[in-house]
Amino acid sequence: MSDSKSHIIPPYxxxxxxxxxxxxxxxxxxxxxxxxxxxxxxxxxxxAYENLAREVSRLERP
Numbered sequence: 001m002s003d004s005k006s007h008i009i010p011p012y013x014x015x016x017x018x019x020x021x022x023x024x025x026x027x028x029x030x031x032x033x034x035x036x037x038x039x040x041x042x043x044x045x046x047x048a049y050e051n052l053a054r055e056v057s058r059l060e061r062p
Contacts, residue, residue: 012045013044013045013048015027015031016028016031016048016049016051016052017048019031019052020051020052020055023059025056025059025060028052028055028056028059029056031052032049032052032053032056035049
């Protein structure tokens with residue numbers, strides 16, 4: 001049996017993963033704007049947002 005814990009995406013991270021998978025830049029930007037950095041985040045959500053920000057940067061490069 002594989003260790004699936006390293007690949008668990010919390011329910012609130014599904015929208016982030018979906019936007020990245022679909023390559024939907026507008027949705028990715030919208031999700032980043034909705035992030036509330038004043039509240040503590042679960043490690044998985046923080047990682048998802050970091051991945052999202054990297055993907056936005058990659059897609060915006062000329």
